[in-house]
Amino acid sequence: MSDERGRKVINYLLERPIHNIEELELQTKLTRRQLEYSLDKINEWLNDNGEPLLKVENNRVVVSEKTREQFFVQLEKKVPIKNYWMNSEERIKYLFLLLFYFYDDYFSVNHFVDAFGVGKTTVINDLKKLNMELEQQAVSVVYSRKEGYQLVGEEGNIRYYLMKMILWDFTEHQSTFIYDLFIEKNELTGFQETKKIVETMLQKYHITFVENRLTEFIYTFIFLKKRIASEVHITGKQYKAAAMIPMKEYQFSEELLKADGISSQGAILYVCSWILGLSIGTPDKMTKDYETIMDLVERISMRFEALSGIRFSNEEKAVRQLYAHFRPAYYRLLFKLPIINPLYSKIKEEYSELYDIVEEALKPIASLFEEPVPEDEIAFLTMHFASLCSSAEDRQYPKKVALVVCPNGIGSSSILYTELKALFPELSFIGPVETNEVEKLGDSYDLIFSTVPNVRLFYTKKLVYVVSPIMSTAEKYRLISDVYTHIGNFNFKIPRVDKLLTIIDKYTMIENKSGLEKELADYLIKGEEQHTEMPEEGPELYRITAPDMIQTGVKAGNWEEAIRLSAAPLLKNKRISREYIETMIQTAKDEGPYMVIAKHVALPHARPEDGALDLGISITVLDFPIVFGSKENDPVKYIFCLSAPKNNRHLNAMAELVNLLDDQGFYALLDSSRDPKQIYEYIYEQSRV
Known part of the structure; x- marks a missing residue:
């Protein structure tokens, strides 16, 4: 507990009562020797404090409930441990905080x-490392005999670095330790005291924060308010004062700063x-x-539906959920505020095709902010769309009730809830809720799934499983194994992948052990039917079309005829019913040219229940372009008519189509070729790239 490495190990030990040593090495990124030293x-x-020791035997670490409770208590303490030794990374952060907060003090190496x-020598090396990190924000640490060490750069960039540092530590590591240490040592106004003031004012002005965003705001404000009071000018910020002054966020900010004597x-x-962005x-x-903002949300939603071929059954719910995330995202983009999504890599890996479609859907919006939408923002929106696209059945079982606790916001909550329902159909789920809502639920649940370890959850005396909002196949497997092990009245017990690998390895040569391990875990989690009939990633584009569904040189008199002609191959191949065609046309009459998704490109489609019989897409090239009524993208020459009986199985194919629509070579081929087989072969070759 006296250094960062020990705290890191303890954070992982909290997640489960039994750990495999090799897994702990991978999670903590420590060598076996370093891990054993920390243990x-x-x-x-633990011995000094009279607590039960960790049992390290048979390549496992076993943590008793009493020991886990003690770990929770220690990590929840806001007062840092005495005689704590900072590592290099922590010293660098502490150095920045000293220079940031005490900007008017004189600092020397001593x-x-x-x-x-x-x-x-260690201090000088730390200063060099800090300078290297600050370079990205055009900030540097400069020394002069007169002023000592100072942060030099645009004030906006200096503040941006602080915000991003706190965001990163909290979102990636769920850690505020170094900030609590600084607050304690330098006798700053504490977190709890500031929290009371902020929460009172938030209630007064009816402003709502996600639990984690509130924590990040409070810590940042503690360090920032002294510099704000100095009225150091920030260049390049274009605030629309006339629009912002009537907002409740402005009134909140005015009263909050007034409490510290700041009135500019x-x-x-x-x-x-800043509040608007959080x-x-x-x-x-x-x-x-x-x-x-609602206009932008509706444009994003409509463009996503057009590009993905998904029609949301509850448009109002979809728009409200997107609005909740997009309003703060809009202000982050507008005011160049930092955003960090620790799940970015996992989202891109687990929802790659959906991410590509969302990225394409946001491109017209990006022009408003004079730069591309950051990948972290795209990943957050992908989480929202993933939860909206889910078609998992809401099955109810009275045996056990699971509570989902997620303080990270709507996107994380929705996607975690959907994942858990699919993994554990034997459970009934309530939530998702934030941590401070748990006590109000009494004894109405049997176990808890939470995205962060928290001592308040531990005190409920329920089984607590700490999970990632976006789980890899290996993490899903481990979670299923843990849950089935601890809940005795489940009839099913999942086989252990490591045991299966050991048996296979005895009798065969395994060329790709990690690949085999992942596929075995995937198979065991999903079962026979899902594994063989519905691959997780969905079929490629070439698998849902064919040469006999590609038409060139088609003549149409108007947009309605063009849609009927484009749908004809799907009807002939029994992929759709006639009602499906009528629904597409009626929807266009009611809602306008929703299907025109890009310059000269239309993607007509309807909902699965409107007559989609089988997955398929036809491709039609008109001889003469037709006006569909889209101001931006008329006239239409290329029509991709989609049938998707299940709401998300076609997304991989649609992601491939989105990439093709950026390929000028594809359009050139469509314009020049009269051979459907040649066009089909091009699509096939592009899918193999």
């Missing part, structure tokens, strides 16, 4: 030596923009920005 040190600490208890409008506008966007027609 020995933790046991020394000050840093005293603060850290290390030598001058520039400071209030700065905090207001708080949940509740659709409210009375706010001045409602029409602007």
